[in-house]
Amino acid sequence: MPISISSFGAGSIVIESSRLVASRLLVESRGSGRIQVNVRRSISADSIDLSTSGFGSIALVAPSTTAKQLSAVSSGSGSVFVGTSAPTNATALVSLHATTLVAKAFGDGNVFFMDAGTCHGNDVQTSGHGNVYLHHVRCENTNALVLGSGNMYLTTTGMLRVQDTGPARLPWVVAFFVIVVRKIRAKRAIQVQLKAFTEATTPMSINQVVLHL
Numbered sequence: 675m676p677i678s679i680s681s682f683g684a685g686s687i688v689i690e691s692s693r694l695v696a697s698r699l700l701v702e703s704r705g706s707g708r709i710q711v712n713v714r715r716s717i718s719a720d721s722i723d724l725s726t727s728g729f730g731s732i733a734l735v736a737p738s739t740t741a742k743q744l745s746a747v748s749s750g751s752g753s754v755f756v757g758t759s760a761p762t763n764a765t766a767l768v769s770l771h772a773t774t775l776v777a778k779a780f781g782d783g784n785v786f787f788m789d790a791g792t793c794h795g796n797d798v799q800t801s802g803h804g805n806v807y808l809h810h811v812r813c814e815n816t817n818a819l820v821l822g823s824g825n826m827y828l829t830t831t832g833m834l835r836v837q838d839t840g841p842a843r844l845p846w847v848v849a850f851f852v853i854v855v856r857k858i859r860a861k862r863a864i865q866v867q868l869k870a871f872t873e874a875t876t877p878m879s880i881n882q883v884v885l886h887l
Contacts, residue, residue, distance in 0.1 A: 681707035688712070694736070699723070703730030703752060711735065721745075726752040727785060738769050739783070744793075745776040748783035748804055750820035756838060757810075768792055770811060779804030779824050787811050800824030 676698040680685055682705050689711040699719045700756065703709050706729040713736035721743040724732050733755040746754040770791025777785045785806045796813035798806050798836040801821035809827040816830040820838040828834075 678702075679711065680870075681705060681709050686710075695719070697721075699726075699741075700738070701732050701734065702726070704733055705730055706752075708752075709733070715830055716740070723747075724754050724756070726750060726754060728752060731783070736769075737850050739791075740771045742770040742772070743774045743776070743877060744770075745778075746785045747776070747778045747780070748785050748788070749780045751782045753784045753786065753804075755786045755788065757786075757791075772811075775808075775811065775813065777808055779806050796828075796830065798826055798828065800826060848853045 675696055677694070677696040678700040679687060679689065679702070680700075681703045684706045686708040687710070691713050693715045694711075694713050694717045696719045699717070699722045701709055701711060701724050708731050710733040716735075716738040717734070718734045718740045720741065722734070722741045724734060724746045726732050726747070727749040729751045731752040731754065732738065733769065735755070735758055737758060739756070744756075746756055748754050756855045768791055769789040770787065771885040772791065772793040774795045775793040775877070777787070779802060781783050781802045781804055784803045785804070787808050787810060789810060791811035793811060793813040794815070796808070796816040798808060798816065799821070800806055800821040802824055803822060804824045806824070809829045812829045812831055814832040816826045816828055816834050818826055818828065818836045820826065820836070831887070
């Protein structure tokens with residue numbers, strides 16, 4: 675069964691659920707409203723599409739997420755968050771599993787993947803000032819396209835194809851065919867932004883819908 679969650683105005687939406695299972699999960703913000711999906715246990719879907727095209731932001735918060743295809747796209751000034759704000763290190767449990775992963779930032783907004791994860795194929799693109807933080811997810815093969823001034827932070831264990839036509843940086847370190855990026859500043863920036871996002875989507879906010887599934 676597909677699940678669609680959309681916001682087209684300034685109001686916020688908060689979804690609370692123990693477990694979420696869907697053939698397709700679509701979460702989109704087309705205005706300035708924020709959408710936060712809090713799942714206490716796990717998310718399982720054939721495809722997950724997270725998209726923001728205005729000032730609104732999206733947060734998909736779950737300790738475990740599995741999808742054949744996961745897409746996170748920011749086309750405006752809003753950001754997309756996937757995962758939790760728990761500390762991530764070399765021994766952290768893998769909580770994100772995706773066959774195909776797409777992360778794109780076309781405007782000033784950022785795309786954050788905050789937990790350790792794995793994927794087979796990865797397609798990353800920046801064409802504005804926004805950044806993509808994907809270094810906690812270890813992918814086998816990555817296609818990276820840099821068209822603007824936004825930066826990418828990636829980890830890949832196989833082939834990395836890069837097309838860079840902008841002033842942005844794609845920092846990486848090669849060791850045994852593993853490209854690893856560790857940025858403490860990036861992690862702190864993620865935590866600070868998620869904290870600000872969470873505070874803005876508390877039930878005390880005005881024009882907010884809270885659903886408990």
